[in-house]
Amino acid sequence: MKQSLQLKISQSLTMTPQLQQAIKLLQLSSLDLQSEIQELLDSNPLLDSDVVEETSNSQQGNDEISLDKDSTESASAEDIDTTNQIDNDKISDELATDSQWEDWGYVSQGSGSSRNKDDNSNFDYQGETSESLQDQLQWQVDMMNLSDIDHAISTILIDAIDDRGYMTASVDEIIEMFAEESEDLVEDLENNNQIEREEIEAMLHLLQSFEPAGIAARNLQECLLIQLNRVADDTSAFRLAKKVIEQEFELLSSRNYRQLMRVLSVSEVQLKAAIDLIQALDPRPGNQLTQNTAQYITPDVFVSKDSKGIWGVELNNSCAPKLKINDDYAALIKRADNSPDNVYLKNNLQDAKWFIKSLQSRNETLLKVATCIVAKQVGFLEYGEEAMKPLVLNDVAEEVEMHESTISRVTTQKFMHTPRGIFELKYFFSSHVGTTSGGECSSTAIRAVIKKLISAENQAKPLSDSKLANLLKEQGIKVARRTVAKYREALSIPPSNERKKLI
Numbered sequence: 001m002k003q004s005l006q007l008k009i010s011q012s013l014t015m016t017p018q019l020q021q022a023i024k025l026l027q028l029s030s031l032d033l034q035s036e037i038q039e040l041l042d043s044n045p046l047l048d049s050d051v052v053e054e055t056s057n058s059q060q061g062n063d064e065i066s067l068d069k070d071s072t073e074s075a076s077a078e079d080i081d082t083t084n085q086i087d088n089d090k091i092s093d094e095l096a097t098d099s100q101w102e103d104w105g106y107v108s109q110g111s112g113s114s115r116n117k118d119d120n121s122n123f124d125y126q127g128e129t130s131e132s133l134q135d136q137l138q139w140q141v142d143m144m145n146l147s148d149i150d151h152a153i154s155t156i157l158i159d160a161i162d163d164r165g166y167m168t169a170s171v172d173e174i175i176e177m178f179a180e181e182s183e184d185l186v187e188d189l190e191n192n193n194q195i196e197r198e199e200i201e202a203m204l205h206l207l208q209s210f211e212p213a214g215i216a217a218r219n220l221q222e223c224l225l226i227q228l229n230r231v232a233d234d235t236s237a238f239r240l241a242k243k244v245i246e247q248e249f250e251l252l253s254s255r256n257y258r259q260l261m262r263v264l265s266v267s268e269v270q271l272k273a274a275i276d277l278i279q280a281l282d283p284r285p286g287n288q289l290t291q292n293t294a295q296y297i298t299p300d301v302f303v304s305k306d307s308k309g310i311w312g313v314e315l316n317n318s319c320a321p322k323l324k325i326n327d328d329y330a331a332l333i334k335r336a337d338n339s340p341d342n343v344y345l346k347n348n349l350q351d352a353k354w355f356i357k358s359l360q361s362r363n364e365t366l367l368k369v370a371t372c373i374v375a376k377q378v379g380f381l382e383y384g385e386e387a388m389k390p391l392v393l394n395d396v397a398e399e400v401e402m403h404e405s406t407i408s409r410v411t412t413q414k415f416m417h418t419p420r421g422i423f424e425l426k427y428f429f430s431s432h433v434g435t436t437s438g439g440e441c442s443s444t445a446i447r448a449v450i451k452k453l454i455s456a457e458n459q460a461k462p463l464s465d466s467k468l469a470n471l472l473k474e475q476g477i478k479v480a481r482r483t484v485a486k487y488r489e490a491l492s493i494p495p496s497n498e499r500k501k502l503i
Contacts (some may be wrong), residue, residue, distance in 0.1 A: 022358040026365060026406070029413035030298045030319040037320055040355060046329050046345065047352040050322040133165065133289045134158050140210045153178060153203045157216065165215045165286025166223070167204070174200050214285035221249045227281045240266060240274040252278070255500045299417035301370045303381065311381055313371045315363055316417075323356050325349065362410075365402070369410050372399045373428050380428070381418060385448035390432030390440050433483075435476045446477060447487045454493055459501040 028036060041047055131139075141154045156177050160169035169177070175197065207216040213230045217223035224245050231238065244252055244260065251260045252275075261271055282288070302314050333345045373396065379387035393404045393411075400407075411425035432440040453471055457463045463471070465484045472479050485495075493499070 018354045018358070021354065022361055023409065025358050025362045027409040027412060030300055030316075030415075032413075033320050037323070037359075044348045044352055044355075046326050046348040047355065048324055048326040050324040131289075133161065133163060133286050136289045137161065137207065137210060137215070141207075144206075150199070150203055153200055154207065157200075157203060157207055161207075161216055161286070163286050164284040165212070165217070165289075167216050167218045171197055171200050171204075212282070212285040212288045214282060217285075220283055221245060223283065223285065224278060224281050227285075228277075236270070237273040237277055240264070240270060241277040244271075244274055245278065255498060257500070297415050297422055299422055300366060300414045301416050303370075303374055303416055303418045305381075305419075311374050311378060313367060313374055315367055320359070323352075323359065325352055325356075365406070365410050366414065368400050369396060369402075369407060370414075370416060370425065372396050373416075373425060377428050381420065384420065386445050386452070388428075388430065388442040388444040388448070390442045391429050392431070393429060434478050441477050443487070446472065446479060447491055449475070449477070450484065450487055451491055451493070454488075454499070457499075459499065462496040462499040464496045 025033065025036070041049060137158045138155070141151065141158070146154065153174070156174055157167070157169075160167055160174065160177075162168050178200075204216060208214075208226050210216070214223040214227045217226055225242070228238070228242050228245065243264065248260055248263060251263070257268075257271060257275075260266075261268060264271070266274075298319055299316055300319060302316060303311060304314075305311050329345060330349060332342075333349065334342055373391070374381070376391055376395070376399075377389060379389060393407045397404045397407045411429070414425045415422050416425055416428075427444075430442045430444040432442060433446060435441050449472065450468060453463060453468060465481045465488065468484045468488075469479055469481045472484070488495075
């Protein structure tokens with residue numbers, strides 16, 4: 001085989017650092033974007049935040065963005081002017097000053113930099129002050145006059161209680177844990193194990209007398225009994241409720257009400273009164289003291305209807321501050337100077353301009369995709385989930401002339417504020433199911449219909465999955481029983497046997 005040299009010309013797509021940055025910003029959520037912007041503001045002296053005073057006519061701190069293409073282009077041009085993007089070609093060769101970098105310091109007065117803030121505003125975060133469930137129980141233990149051993153046992157018991165308020169360890173496990181933490185009492189435990197078991201049982205009953213009622217129970221049955229024993233009631237319904245929990249808890253759990261009435265020899269009215277008392281109890285008493293940190297969602301776009309009945313979309317500009325080039329630092333750059341300080345300024349200026357451009361591209365893409373989604377899902381905005389239309393990423397990609405991967409990035413962890421609530425952009429995409437008329441129906445709409453049918457069912461005879469499938473077929477929706485079960489489980493709705501109730 002003869003060896004030879006060949007010259008071949010080919011094209012390939014290269015991911016430049018600027019393109020990588022644009023893709024990264026596109027897939028960031030609003031919270032992550034704020035962190036990314038703040039990190040760059042702290043590291044790049046050429047980038048600055050453009051703080052603009054809010055006008056009284058602004059709506060929720062957001063500048064309205066028109067859906068018209070021409071007005072969008074003019075708004076984009078105006079944003080470029082306000083961000084003051086400086087081209088390297090426009091920087092004069094002869095600057096007004098020949099001062100060195102060291103003479104200017106880190107930042108000059110009046111630069112408007114976000115780093116030039118009052119030192120008195122630097123406060124350290126001290127953490128949350130809310131008490132946990134264990135802290136609340138330990139406080140109640142400390143209010144009692146207990147011996148050292150009882151206090152140690154109660155501490156171990158409290159540590160074994162989960163956030164729901166249930167005891168997660170058995171008596172034998174508590175004995176082992178107590179022996180490991182109290183090595184000086186190991187011999188006493190071995191010589192008098194029965195007494196120690198009774199001591200643990202006594203401390204467990206003491207904890208069960210604490211607030212909230214039902215705390216430190218070992219199972220749901222014991223939790224409900226503890227709460228019933230706190231009630232000063234001697235009616236027939238109360239006695240029947242206690243008897244049901246103590247003797248026929250399995251039948252109650254399986255909702256076998258007919259069998260319960262036969263075993264207890266009671267009427268349906270009597271059993272319903274007892275079950276109403278049981279359902280008024282709290283199956284998770286620990287949640288009353290458990291502090292759940294609220295997770296707030298900041299919408300990226302707002303959707304509203306104008307006076308003419310046309311739905312419009314606007315960006316939430318409060319998610320990220322407006323950025324601009326720092327004029328003072330940019331003025332220090334000299335074209336022909338290759339000193340380390342000047343090169344450092346040039347590189348940071350280029351990075352700042354690319355970041356502003358990438359951020360503007362992100363906003364334009366997000367607005368374009370959100371507008372397309374709203375245009376295709378007007379039925380949902382007008383009538384609700386049952387009017388949701390089938391929509392896939394490819395539909396939007398073809399409409400806005402972008403790749404599906406771009407649509408996937410821009411709709412992930414981005415939220416839309418509508419008159420019907422706040423939804424992730426991914427929520428508006430759903431698969432389709434065929435109808436008897438030859439059309440298509442969104443899976444989101446089918447779930448809404450299933451939820452509506454179940455909410456209107458006879459609770460004494462709840463609808464099975466097969467019956468739901470037949471009802472959907474009558475409405476022209478062809479869906480199998482297993483598909484109905486899948487949609488029902490996605491809605492966190494239990495099966496028919498667990499939804500059964502007494503009238």
